[in-house]
Amino acid sequence: MEMKPAVASLAALAHEGRLAAFRLLVQAGPMGLAAGEVARRLDVLPNTLSASLSVLSHAGLIASRRAGRSVIYTADYDAMRELLAFLMEDCCAGKPEICAPLAAAASGACSTGREMNPAQ
Amino acid sequence: MEMKPAVASLAALAHEGRLAAFRLLVQAGPMGLAAGEVARRLDVLPNTLSASLSVLSHAGLIASRRAGRSVIYTADYDAMRELLAFLMEDCCAGKPEICAPLAAAASGACSTGREMNPAQ
DNA sequence: TCCATATTTCGACGATACAAGAAACCACCG
């Protein structure tokens, strides 16, 4: 990944409402959530949420598809992976013992199969 | 990690100059780099870089110590780990096969021992 | 076609962030 899109992704996430929406979609999994459902769970106005999702979408962090009257948004796990890899690129000056915990945190976040929190 | 400090960290990184500085420190390892050395490698004015490092420092992403006339900055790998864990928290709705690549990317970034890029 | 639901776009205001010059500050050395 290059610098510009990485900055765009980070800028998209550097906002309380957008970060909450993104994490909700990350936690929701590949099935995604309807825009209205996200707005309801986060308790934000639909137009405000739409603006947030638009920013995340332009940054490539989420994707959308139409399903009837609803628009379903899903996290782009591949983009997320690229962003994390970019942050850690060539890290630690060849001292794996420094960044081993980083990798451990990454694998620990999802492999434990914690319960989903619907109310967020 | 909670929402507020996570947003602050992401906002600190959502800037081309600051992101470049942070990645340089991440790649430099625990020994860190002097502020002037960072400014020289990134070709930015000292005062501009100082402002960038100040933002990163306030976000908790880097730490500083004085060494003679220079100030040495180092990446805070623990803060970095917390931020990545926060982004991936409870991800994938219990589908480890989705986020396994995320963990793989994390461990691949540093365990391969690539060479440092001094010019970056 | 007409209506209700779901979502996006538009317009405008207030707030915040950025870059750079100038000056101040700190630590070492003669």
Next chain:
DNA sequence: CGGTGGTTTCTTGTATCGTCGAAATATGGA
């Protein structure tokens, strides 16, 4: 004590971002 290199703080002009009300668009059903 004065000078120099290294770094930070201050100030200012400019630009960008975020939110919300109101209106527009898209879809499905009676």
